Amino acid sequence: MSDRANDPAMRRHAEVELVVQFYDVDALNVVWHGHYAKFFEHARCALLDLIGYNYTQMRESGFSWPVIDFHVRYMQPAVFGQRISVRAEIVEWEQRLRIEYVITDSASGARLSKGSTTQVAVDMTTREMCFVSPPILLARLKGARG
Numbered sequence: 001m002s003d004r005a006n007d008p009a010m011r012r013h014a015e016v017e018l019v020v021q022f023y024d025v026d027a028l029n030v031v032w033h034g035h036y037a038k039f040f041e042h043a044r045c046a047l048l049d050l051i052g053y054n055y056t057q058m059r060e061s062g063f064s065w066p067v068i069d070f071h072v073r074y075m076q077p078a079v080f081g082q083r084i085s086v087r088a089e090i091v092e093w094e095q096r097l098r099i100e101y102v103i104t105d106s107a108s109g110a111r112l113s114k115g116s117t118t119q120v121a122v123d124m125t126t127r128e129m130c131f132v133s134p135p136i137l138l139a140r141l142k143g144a145r146g
Helices: 033-051 055-060 135-143
Strands: 012-019 067-074 083-092 097-105 111-119
Touching: 012 033, 033 055, 033 067, 033 083, 033 097, 033 111, 033 135, 083 111
Parallel strands: none
Antiparallel strands: 012 083, 067 111, 083 097, 097 111
């Protein structure tokens, strides 16, 4: 990883607050494990909006960014009606877009889970994976530094 990747001024994050809905829980009243992908997506969309490179803008720039890797680690269950905060932070961007997530209880700050996603740029014309991130992502990240 380059020095730029470790530069705190280049790091980007966003946080969203959600309330666990009835349709997200199982019979034990805890969030079903598969719904954490949706929680991460809410924060990821807020983050991409923040840097000015959301899914519509990605498509308009000629690239798709499929998720190629997804990890989640559960520490404590989230339950129906609980207010949670989901924080997403871009931690790698030069060859791929790696975002780390932390879900906490909004009231106590207790960590409930953490995880990450990795996305790669795919040229929509050729359908070929790019081995470096396209310049537009780097420009959007640089522009968001302010």
